[in-house]
Amino acid sequence: MVRWGILGAGKIAHRFACSLEREADSVLAAISCRRQERADCFAQAHSVEKIYIGYDKLLADPQIDAVYLALPHGLHEEWAIRALQAGKAVLCEKPAALDAEQTRQIAAAARENHRLFMEAMKTRFVPLYPVVRQLVKSGELGELTAVEASLCNRMPDEMMAEKNRGKTYHTQPGQGGALLDAGIYCASWLQDFLPSVPELTSVSVNVKGGVDYYVEAKLKAGEVTARLECAFDRAKPRQAVLRGTKGCIVVEELHRAQRAVLYREGEEPKILEIPYEVDDFYGEIHHFAECLRQGRTESPVMPLEASVQCAEILDSIRHGME
Secondary structure (H helix, E strand, C coil), X not given: CEEEEEECCCHHHHHHHHHHCCCCCEEEEEEEECCHHHHHHHHHHHCCXXXXXXXXXXXXXXXXXXXXXXXXXXXXXXXXXXXXXXXXXXXXXXXXCCCHHHXXXXXXXXXXXXXXXXXXXXXXXCCHHHHHHXXXXXXXXXXXXXXXXXXXXXXXXXXXXXXXXXXXXXXXXXXXXXXXXXXXXXXXXXXXXXXXXXXXXXXXXXEEXXXXXXXXXXXXXXXXXXXXXXXXXXXXXXXXXXXXXXXXXXXXXXXXXXXXXXXXXXXXXXXXXXXXXXXXXXHHHHHHHHHHHCCCCCCCCCCHHHHHHHHHHHHHHHHHHC
């Protein structure tokens, strides 16, 4: 039995807890946050037996095997490392950290303490993803020529309003912005399908108050071109496009995909529809729990180096914005 604790009690923690209920041999044993009232509400909603006001108190509980880190981005490095040092396995909500150097520090702590750490890149754990990956690997598209990933959302007007900027971490300089929140999903597609970490060729942005609300970056890895687009200020089709010499695959809702279309020259489009086993969180939870039961200290699907390289992609784009 894997006994889980959650750091943070926001919306994403609630979604995680609901999905965890479907994972056999796992139980949500503890919740930790800063306010008693919020912790009490969370515990009642999900039948959690232990409540801790203070993240360090949960980490000190010897009965907790694994931690789901659902804190704002800027707190990931500190609490991931502290959890690993406390002997806990850590499933950390994306992005793993604010930049590549912080991500390397987390990876180093995981290795030094011989504990499992995985960035919760749910994209890679939905049933459709390995099917798309195998199609590319098998040569269905021919030689890969381009990888494009776009995740653009129109955030609520009240969040976007100047008077409300900074009230949530999404619009706080340093840990906010579309690149860290949405662009990390796009970076994961680039990291997994490009032949190497790409180099930035150009970038255009919409920045307000030190926070990026729109980013379009063009990159290149060898002969393969790439495009990463993300936004808080506009809605567009949220998709990944993998182009090759013989055709292309368009993956809809790239961050939680269930449908893709394969286009090949001279053939009718082929629709691939593969639903979730439970929801878009369950795949990563099940994989992580299996890794833990098998004694793994690193995921073969989302290894430590993949997280570092995703962060490096975002770093290069961020540097291009300066």
